[in-house]
Amino acid sequence: MSSAAVVIIAILTLAAALAAATLQKLMHATLSFAVALVGVAGLFFLLGAEFVGLVLVFVYIGAVAVLIVFTILLTRRDVGKERAANWGGAFLAVAVFGGLTWAILKTQSVAVVAPHIRLVTVKRIGEALMTSYVWPLQCVGLLLTAALIGALVLVMEEKP
């Protein structure tokens, strides 16, 4: 994994993310959000967590992004130009970024290079999921079911 690749992908990602945060048109924002997530997935690939990257693409591009665009369509009447971003928020964000970066750069213990490790195969993840993470897995399944039902109930046409 070379810094060049990382930096390139990172720049793309952050640019897309910035676009998502600032673009006026909601649809464009959503699409660039998707691009940003693809970039994050790329970073995951570089970090050797292929599976997570694939899952990220799969879930976010395949599901969340589509959900968002559907929502945009369903609430279309409201999707117009917005007034410009308020600078307070921007300032705060920048401040947080600065603080975090300062903290990160100041901490020496994180200035390490990656050790050489065996790539994490899907098999290992699957075993982990089925053995030591089986309860969390069940809980997530439950949560997803609940979310599904909850979402359905929320968007159901209430009959007066």
Added chain:
Amino acid sequence: MSRWILDHLWLIPAVPFAVSLVILSLPNGRHKSAAVLAVAGQIAALVMSFFAFLPTLETPGFRFVQNFTWFTFGDHALRLGWLVDPLAAVMLMMITLVGLCIFVFSTGYMAGDKNFVRFFAYLSFFSGAMLGLVISNSLLLLFICWELVGLASYLLIGFWMGRPSAAAAAKKAFVTTRIGDLGFFLGLLWLYGRSGTLLFYDGGDGCLEKAGLTMLGASATFIALLIFCGAMGKSGQFPLHVWLPDAMEGPTPVSALIHAATMVAAGVFLVARAYPIFSLGAINGVTPSLMVVVWIGVITALMAALIAIAQADIKRILAYSTISQLGLMMVSLGVGGVAAGMMHLLAHGFFKALLFLGAGSVIHGCHGEQDIRKMGGLRWLMPITFSTYAIGMMTLSGVPLFFSGGWTKEEIQHVTAHWPASRLPYYILLIGVVLTALYMTRQIIYVFFGDRRVASQHAHESPRVMTMPLIALAICAILFSIVLTPAWPWLHDYLTGTAAGVELVRLIQPTLFLSLVLVGAGFALGIWMYRKAGVQDRQRPADTDPLELAQSQLFRFLENKMWIDELYARTIIAFSWMSARLSDWMDRHFWDRLVRGFGGIGQLLGIFTAGIDERGINAGVDETTVGTRGLGRLISAAHSGQIQTYLSVIAIGALALLLFYAWLA
């Protein structure tokens, strides 16, 4: 074959049960198939019983026992079993044979009844239960079958549940026998408590064998008496006999099968089966329990015979005669003549079935009329019925030498005469013989002789399917006497388990002449009394009974069955009424008051606490709530409802935290 049957004894009761189930499942219209099934099942039972009977012939005193464990509780198991010994075997034969005849008869008698199918289902059910009863080797199993038999009899007495009288009779029979069975059950429990087993024969430690009996000790008497209660209930002995006459509400074949031939004999059979318990610790053949048996039997025999004289319903007369005959058997058992008692039981089974079927045929011929005073002159109209009926009547009244009844009665007289305790039963039996002859004569004269009357105008002979069984039973009743004669007392020795020998000398005995005299006297008396009863001018029921003319008070007394039912109504039933009323009153007035009182107390408490709430607690709560509301207002001012404000506050917080750490470092 016999071997196989012995190994599968359970089949004998199981087959009729199965048949009855199948019949029940039939649709209501399938008369023919129902009849065929029932008869076939009965024949199968007969064949199997025959094969179970064979080995008992080969070896005298043969006994085959087959026990199995029903269920286990704790460390000891409750075991049931099957048993074949002479007693059981002859009962099997008798029941299946008579049963078969009656099944065939009822195919004719019940033809055209809309509940034909149900009838045969019940009938098969009954025969299954009865067969199970006689071959059961455990008092518990016997009791179960006993109750099943009771149920069958209940169902069949109330077969025409349309008639209120039938329903009432069924209930009466059920309740009355239940009283006896309660005693029986207590005895059973007691026995189990003492001897720890309910098996009769269990290779040495059954409750009828040395080991079991010795464990009983003094309690044997009471156990025996309790068991005898059951016998009294079923066999209609004196205090509990009231149900049997009313049971005649059922269809006649039922009366023949259940309330003459087999079920009522179950009581006698039970006593015979449990005889070792009765005779435990006997001083030359007398024990308190046997004493009770004897006296009960004597009273029953005499009383029933007397009542029978004054009855007008053809079937009731037979019912009472049944009761008295059963009393006779009880006496014979009590005085130690088990064999004699059983012999009479078997003979009685045949001829009483014969008589009832004959009565049934008569009723059938007279289109359901049962009052003998409305009949008459049927002699020529239904010859077969008449002749067979006559045979039955003579057998019942014990005409010696040719008829089985005679021999058995003489046997009983013989054993009774040698009873050490008292001679009284013997004399009473003699009177009983006379009375029997008397009332049978009366009945015959009323029904068959004299001129025709209302009911018998258009009487006709019954169809072949009904007369055939009559003939068969008549032949049985006569031929049966062969194995009864003292000359060759085969049955006696068979039952007692000794080899039989032939001595023609013993054929002639003093009792023979005695009974000849007595029966003759009875006939003569009857003919003399009722000579005019038959001949009346037509279209009119016979006017008052001759006896009534002579002794109206006595006749009334007898006609109303000695007012025993009324007595019960006045005493027992009235008492239960009273108690019911009393408890009702208590419930209404006493307990209710009590409950209401408690309720009132509760109310008072409630009011009190309510007061406390109002004044004490609520005030405090109100104050608190006011305070809280104020605080709430204060805080909620900070909630602008703007998510992003909150978010930015969080962010600022995070930043502050960061700076704090920086300052620390």
Added chain:
Amino acid sequence: MINQSIDGFLHPNVSKWVDQIFVYTKHWLLTWLTAAPGWIIQTVSSLINIFALLGVFLTLFALMSVLERKILGRIQNRYGPNRVGPFGLLQPVADGIKMLIKEDIVPARADKLVHFMAPILIAAAAILALGVIPYGRNMTPFTIDGGILFFFAVGSTTELAVFMAGWGSNNKFSMLGAMRAIAQMISYELPLIITVLPVVMVVGSLTPDRIVAAQAEYTFGFVPRWFVFTPWGTTAFILFFVSGLVESNRTPFDVPEGESEIVAGHMTEYSGFKYATFFMAEYIGMFAITGLAATLFLGGWHSPVSALEFVPSYVWFFAKLSALLFVYIWLRGTLPRTRIDQIMNFAWKFILPMSFTCVIAAAVWHYAGRGLRGWLWSLVVIAIVYTALSMLLDTQRKFAPRVYRFAE
């Protein structure tokens, strides 16, 4: 991995050489730049793969487009294209040129950027999906640990692309078509993935190569151990095939671009080369789906008879691929278009439960010892569920001949 025994009457080395010719060629090409740093070699080898893929499949696309038209012609009792070149085989070239020189119209009110990005994205997704399928022995362009997952992850971006197309060209037909397309894609993506699960479970790997390897042996020496020959496999294959049909918007499930209803769905506002791109993307998606089907259920590049192992593996693969494609065309020529609500009901009420059943049946098959017993048991499971479902869903409707009402 090359030293797998290949029998046959050809000399082993010869057949092996024929089988591996492309692999050897690539190695030979790479020998030119042994001196270069590693990442360059990597890049070059991937580039070679990519160009090979594009070459092969674009040719296949061209071929397919003309063959489809010819076969449809046969089915509809007419000649297909037969003018351009021998048997009209050059027809696609002509079409390509036409498309290229057509005017590229972009609606005035359209969202230019999105409208432009959509075809690119959709084509890219389709081609990416091709990358993980093993086309022959040692001929998997990109061996990824979670290859199947990659396939579906990439495939799921298609929905977004379609949506972009629909939204970008500011047109109600496009929007509706895109909606329909996305709706049915989402509803059929579930069964598509769930029908893959049994295979993944049984093989125990998400890697296509492993899955193909797991179907290598032959029972009794001649019946291949393809998953399609197990009850659950058959069911899963059929379901997968149908779902694939829907995913690639083919007749009878082509409501998103049903000419008679909404002009051309999300492609309405596209013309010229962009339209061609959409077209191509659709066909390549089709190839990808069928290729995956062949890989998962039909034993990939393995020969159906052990005696024919000497025939090069890629030949087998493409034989299976083209067989499935022929079925696609055949269906298109045969079946009428279904209604959108019918499609949805079918997805949620029948296909989804059946695919879950497949998973269960596969588990049963595995735990009953993968033998005849397992075979029968899984068959029983599937039969039970199938009958139950058919009873449940049976709307007691009697189908009578339709009565036409004409305006007099």
Added chain:
Amino acid sequence: MTPTLQLFLVISAALFSIGLLAALSRRHAIFILIGIEMMLAAANLNFVAFWRFGPQTQPPIGVMIAIFSIAIAAAEAAVGLALVIAVYRHYRTTNVDHLNQLKG
């Protein structure tokens, strides 16, 4: 030259701040949702990065947490968008400025 952990941490910090920016500065509920999702992605990136650079573990804890958090994020997105739609039905707007009924 290979990247250090810091590089990834900075990247994720940047992504996080951008998410925060989106969540703070926009008035549209969906934008806020997008921002939150971005912050979550940044967190996942941190998890994986720490796993990668930390000592090797079996099971790979960082990866597992990332997977779970993705799943949960999906659920959260679904519910959130459903909420947006429901709110829109009621108030005919998704502008969070107008949704202040809970104000004390």
